[in-house]
Amino acid sequence: MLRFLAPLLALLLCLPAHADSYITRLLDKPVPGGVAVVDLGNGAQAPTARYQGRSVLVVKEQNSRWLAIVGVPLTVKPGTQQLAIKDASGNRTQAFTVGSKKYPEQRITLKNKRQVNPDPADLKRIEGELAEQIAAYRTFTPATPSNLLLDKPVNGPLSSKFGVRRFFNGEERNPHAGLDFAVPAGTPIKSPAAGKVILTGNYFFNGNTVFVDHGQGFISMFCHMSKIDVKVGDAVPRGGVVGKVGATGRATGPHMHWNISLNDARVDPAIFIGAFQP
Incomplete structure (x- = not known):
């Protein structure tokens, strides 16, 4: 031995x-x-x-x-x-x-053609909204996050994974930058870690949206919400409700979309809930 x-x-x-x-x-x-x-x-x-x-x-x-x-x-x-x-x-x-990773494709049909090819007024609105959201993603505060192993914002099956190449009405658009959970409208959305609300709004693509800063550039974004239950400046505890699931913005039905950003890079939230697939 x-x-x-x-x-x-x-x-x-x-x-x-x-x-x-x-x-x-x-x-x-x-x-x-x-x-x-x-x-x-x-x-x-x-x-x-x-x-x-x-x-x-x-x-x-x-x-x-x-x-x-x-x-x-x-x-x-x-x-x-x-x-x-x-x-x-x-x-x-x-x-x-x-290393390398290959992401799958997803093809989505939208009845609202403006959600695929926005008109000039829409484009002006989108430009301003994008600037607001980019500024939120680039927030960097000195606080250390309360936890790195995150809680799921909702309990439900995944309906769309991170990184999927998306085709709307046959036209390729940006890859899917978060996780989608298939849960009913009105389901409470809980913050996966403690943080501070740094942005809320109703956006052309994202619908009702909340950004939570967990510290040092570690940001959660939730969108397509039916209702926002927090305001900018609110301190949110781990598990605190930020809003409810909906289908606002560019969405084909109720679901919870969750982004994670680190150093202004959108990354796979599945990593933080132990669900990453190579």
Whole structure:
């Protein structure tokens, strides 16, 4: 028995200290539209990290190592990426690798043709609404998120996955940037982590929408809601109700759409609820 244990012990000693990191096991899905967990070391002070010019969420796990939780945009090609790090030793870069992932296609027929090809007045409205939402996604506050393993905002089956290439009335549009849950209209939508409401509105495509900042660029967005139950500036506890499911905006029926954004990159919410599929 000992001759088998000795090689195993040697292997374990050779593994990096963060190999069994809970956060790494949970969140490290470094593909386009995924999350890369990058070990930043165990300095006494928190380092800062930036990716593609955006500040990145940094947390300390088990009073040990600092980890960067990096959102990888869907547009990133597989290969080596770079983080810009600033810590007590100065400025440096750190590489991480993005793998590949193929996303499926979805074809949707809409009766309202303006939801596929908006008229000039619609386009002007959409432009202003997009600017508001981009500004919300780029919010970065210093608070550490209350939890990284998130609760589902509603209990129900998934009806559309993240990253799906979408064709509306035969015309390709942006990939699906969140998860859809098939639940009835009026179902309460609960915040998956504590946070602060930073934007609400009724938008052309998204309908009734709420943005919740969980801290350090970690943002939840809920849309197509029938009712909004919060206002900008509200502090929302984990599990606090932000509104109710509906079918407003570009929607074919009642459902709950949930986006997660990290460092202004929309990433697969399934990663944070233990439902990611490679």
